[in-house]
Amino acid sequence: MNKRQLKHITNDHYRLLKMQIKKVADNFDADAIHEFRVAYKKLRAFFRMINAGNKKNEKIKISKKLQQAYGIAGSIRDLQLQQQRIREIIVHEFERPQDYLDRLQQTIDKLKPGFAEIGQGKQVDKCKNKTDALIPDEFSIQRFRDFVSQKWASVRTIIKYRQLRDDHLHTIRKHLKDLFYNLKIFDESEGAIISQGIWKEKDEAYYFQLLDDLGSFQDRCMAISLLDKKWVNGLNSYNRKKLVRVKNNWMIEKRLLKQMLVIKLGSGMAGQ
Numbered sequence: 001m002n003k004r005q006l007k008h009i010t011n012d013h014y015r016l017l018k019m020q021i022k023k024v025a026d027n028f029d030a031d032a033i034h035e036f037r038v039a040y041k042k043l044r045a046f047f048r049m050i051n052a053g054n055k056k057n058e059k060i061k062i063s064k065k066l067q068q069a070y071g072i073a074g075s076i077r078d079l080q081l082q083q084q085r086i087r088e089i090i091v092h093e094f095e096r097p098q099d100y101l102d103r104l105q106q107t108i109d110k111l112k113p114g115f116a117e118i119g120q121g122k123q124v125d126k127c128k129n130k131t132d133a134l135i136p137d138e139f140s141i142q143r144f145r146d147f148v149s150q151k152w153a154s155v156r157t158i159i160k161y162r163q164l165r166d167d168h169l170h171t172i173r174k175h176l177k178d179l180f181y182n183l184k185i186f187d188e189s190e191g192a193i194i195s196q197g198i199w200k201e202k203d204e205a206y207y208f209q210l211l212d213d214l215g216s217f218q219d220r221c222m223a224i225s226l227l228d229k230k231w232v233n234g235l236n237s238y239n240r241k242k243l244v245r246v247k248n249n250w251m252i253e254k255r256l257l258k259q260m261l262v263i264k265l266g267s268g269m270a271g272q
Contacts, residue, residue, distance in 0.1 A: 001139045001185075006050070007132060009185065013043040017066075018124040024073055025116055028108075030084075032048055033077040040070045045181035047131070050139055052147040060134045063127040069118040078112050079104045081219070082226045089246060097239035103231065147182070151175045159265050166221055171263060172215035176207065220254045 001009075020036035023029070040062070047060045062070075083104050090096045155175050158168050227247040232240055 003086065003135055003137050004140055005136050008042070009046060010128070010131065010135065013039065013046060014124055014128045015017045017043060018166070021069065021124060025046040028112060028115075030077055030080045033073045033080075034207055036073055037070060039064070041177065041180045045172070045178040046185075048178055049147045049182045050136065052143060052150060054136065058134060060131050063130065064121065065123045067117050067126050069115055069123070072118070076108050076115070078222050078226065079108050079111075082223060085223055085231060086246070090242065095242075097235070099235050099239045100232065100243060103235075104226075133221070137224060144182075148179060151179050164258075164262055164265070165259070169214060169258070170218055170221075172265070173211065176211055176214070180207070210264065213264070216255045217254065217261060220250055220257060220264075224250050230238065 017036070017039045020039045022030065023032040026032075044062055047062065051059045083101055086096060086101060096196045155172050158164070158172055161168060224247060227243055227250075233245075234242055
């Protein structure tokens with residue numbers, strides 16, 4: 001791809017990012033936040049790909065302001081999803097740990113002004129102007145192949161650890177996301193290099209399911225972390241007892257998910 005083609009791709013990413021960031025600032029809807037974060041991650045993955053093998057000192061990066069907006073939006077969505085989980089588990093409103101739900105909402109309300117201050121279209125434009133100046137003259141298929149090889153090598157190295165930690169699984173998911181976000185950029189025949197990597201016999205559906213399973217595990221880890229002492233200290237006895245039962249169930253689910261993922265990842269490496 002030449003510079004014009006690369007800039008066309010970034011233009012599309014930035015256009016979507018600008019539209020989604022406005023939607024979030026308007027109402028902080030959970031779906032809008034999700035779409036904004038997906039748009040951000042696709043742009044970030046594209047820059048990571050371009051940076052692969054780039055010998056220049058200055059790498060193309062998303063601005064710190066937009067990084068902050070992404071982080072704040074993620075924190076808000078994590079809290080919103082936690083509220084949703086609790087309401088789904090404890091169906092009857094009078095049985096819910098309302099003090100805990102209120103604490104989550106209070107934290108959300110405190111985070112919103114920080115996003116509103118940063119999350120403006122002009123911040124997207126500023127970032128675009130800076131990154132546009134750093135777009136290379138070309139990005140070859142060979143550099144794409146090198147990028148894919150680097151990602152698979154990182155995944156392979158992690159899987160070879162005797163003990164896979166929670167953060168290892170999260171890192172594997174990020175590497176796979178980077179690959180899939182960028183795969184559609186190239187022709188299907190060129191993108192097929194993905195299936196020639198570690199799991200040669202697997203199809204695209206296998207990877208989508210793997211990413212979904214890894215996402216479920218990450219969600220469960222986040223849900224449990226939002227029941228740490230700092231979140232439940234000071235709550236009344238009823239709230240704490242309800243939440244202890246919920247946390248214990250989630251811990252069991254997390255352990256089973258991790259066991260399944262370790263087996264799946266290990267079997268995927270067979271013969272490599």
